[in-house]
Every structure is written in C-alpha cells, then in structure tokens.
Amino acid sequence: MEKPFCMGESLNGTCRLDIEVEKKLVDEKMNQLRTQEVALAMKDFGLKRAKLYGWPNTYVFTKAMGEMLLGSFKDNLPLIIMRPTIITSTYKEPFPGYIEGLRTIDSFIATVGKGRVKCFLGKPETIMDVMPVDMVVNSMLMALWAHAHQRSSENTKIYHVGTSLRNPLNISNLHDLIIRYFTQNPWINRKGKPVRVTKVKFLGSMARFRNYMTLRYVLPLKGLGLVNAVFCKHFHAAYENLHRMIKLVMRLVELYEPYALFKGIFDDTNSESLRMAAREDGGGFDFNPTCINWEDYILNIHIPGLRKYIMK
Numbered sequence: 001m002e003k004p005f006c007m008g009e010s011l012n013g014t015c016r017l018d019i020e021v022e023k024k025l026v027d028e029k030m031n032q033l034r035t036q037e038v039a040l041a042m043k044d045f046g047l048k049r050a051k052l053y054g055w056p057n058t059y060v061f062t063k064a065m066g067e068m069l070l071g072s073f074k075d076n077l078p079l080i081i082m083r084p085t086i087i088t089s090t091y092k093e094p095f096p097g098y099i100e101g102l103r104t105i106d107s108f109i110a111t112v113g114k115g116r117v118k119c120f121l122g123k124p125e126t127i128m129d130v131m132p133v134d135m136v137v138n139s140m141l142m143a144l145w146a147h148a149h150q151r152s153s154e155n156t157k158i159y160h161v162g163t164s165l166r167n168p169l170n171i172s173n174l175h176d177l178i179i180r181y182f183t184q185n186p187w188i189n190r191k192g193k194p195v196r197v198t199k200v201k202f203l204g205s206m207a208r209f210r211n212y213m214t215l216r217y218v219l220p221l222k223g224l225g226l227v228n229a230v231f232c233k234h235f236h237a238a239y240e241n242l243h244r245m246i247k248l249v250m251r252l253v254e255l256y257e258p259y260a261l262f263k264g265i266f267d268d269t270n271s272e273s274l275r276m277a278a279r280e281d282g283g284g285f286d287f288n289p290t291c292i293n294w295e296d297y298i299l300n301i302h303i304p305g306l307r308k309y310i311m312k
Helices: 019-052 058-073 104-113 133-146 171-184 206-230 236-260 269-281 294-310
Strands: 006-009 016-018 080-084 086-088 119-121 130-132 157-161 201-203
Touching (some): 019 058, 080 133, 086 133, 104 171, 104 294, 119 206, 119 236, 130 133, 133 157, 133 269, 157 269, 171 201, 171 294, 206 236
Parallel strands (some): 080 157, 086 130, 119 201
C-alpha cells in the first residue's frame, strides 16, 4: 500500500499536511460546485420551459404534465383528480395542529414571528387559499367512496379542495392574527430575550418591491462595495453575505410572485356536491370549509402546532 505523501507539520502545529487528502478534498469540492451549478442551470431551464407554455414555474408546469399523462394513459380506468390548495396543519384529526414540513404560509408565519420580515409582496386583500390537511384527506376518501362504482367510460372528475370561495382568508387578516399571536406569545431569541414583532409593509406589485429592495438594500450594497474596495476588501465577508441575501430574496420573490399576486377564486362546485353526499351518507368524513373559524384555527391550532414542529 502506497504511503501518503506528507510535507510535515502545519504552520500552527495542529496536524501533519497530507497532500493526498488535500487533493481529495479539492476534488470533492469541485464536484460539489459542479452539482450546484448543474442544479441551478436546470432550475433556470425548467422555468424557461414552463413560461414558454404559459405556466409561471416548474411546480405547476410539472403538475399539469402529470395530469396530462394520467389522462392519456388511463385507458379504460376511471380517473379522479384532486386539486387541494395550500395545505396546512390538521383541524381535528388525528389531533388539532399536527404538521410535518413547512409550507408557503408557514415560512411567512415563522419569519414574521422572528421579526425577520419587513415587507411582503402582495396586496392586503389577496386571499390565502388554505385547507387543513385532515380535510384534504377526508375529501380524497369521500371521492373514492363516491366513485367506487364509476363506469370507465365516464368523464374525468376534477375536485378543487380549498376555502377561497366559501370561507376566504385574506393576507391582511392572516397578518393581523400572526402579529397578535406573537405579541402575546413572543419568540425567544438566542440571547433569551423576546422578539418584538412589527407590522409588515405590503407591496402590491413587483415594481414596488424592486424599488423597495433597491433603496433599502441594493444601494447600500453598492456603497459597501466601494468601501470594501477602498479598504482592500476588509468588508468582503459582509459584502458577500448581503449580496447573497439579496439574490436569494429576489429569486424567491420571483418564484412566488404568481401566488402572492394571484386574484383567482377556485370553483369548488364538485367538492360541494361531494360534501352534500358526505352529509347524507359519508360516515363522518367532514371537509366543509365554512365550519373553520380562522381566528381560532390560526391562533389556537395552526401557529402553536407550527412552533412545536420547528422546535422539535
């Protein structure tokens, strides 16, 4: 076995310098960078293809292709398509507030609660079409029950499962509930002190958001760049961190723009028919959005469940 080629003690005397180990680490880092570059390039490519056909991003584009494939290859099988909106923690089952994983609304709640959000792309009246996950599951079970004897020749049935039509919750109301909750139950920071929450500024267009980011962050970044050059990159780390943060924020905002500024309301006529059947002979599988009290759900169920999940 070939012995490692060592050059001797390091300058700080903590270990011996092994050239083979260093070469291996360089190769691993290069592969990691290549992987990151490929992933970023593929994301950009997917976004370009989605927009070419009219979809705002790859998420909805691939969901649409999935539905197309199901329709094309179902042959003689009956097909049911369920389209739930933003899925949130459980309303009742197996217990209130059960959650696994963070969704769009949860990131907003957590960052507001931690005092990290100063502005938000969206209009106060924009509806956040959310649905508790146990109600989504109940709707799926009821759809299976209702179509158990469906003939294969019948048309595909599509169910929109959401709350925007019958029990809408807008961003302004959600925001006020978040502020109220974290004012009464503040997040505790690393120093053991409560985080003070402040109201978020709503920006109703991408133009307003870009102007806000330019004045608040981009111009200071350019100033920091000049200072960094004058002082021989003494502030290089701060400059890079701010630059990286701005790029990330703008990328996320561009990704979520179609949802943040979305004005549509989903027609859940088919789901309402399913709910009526459930009330008559559904075995208690309830998914009626009108029964949700948003104040009680957000303050006493969803946010407490979200905090427990984050702190696990």
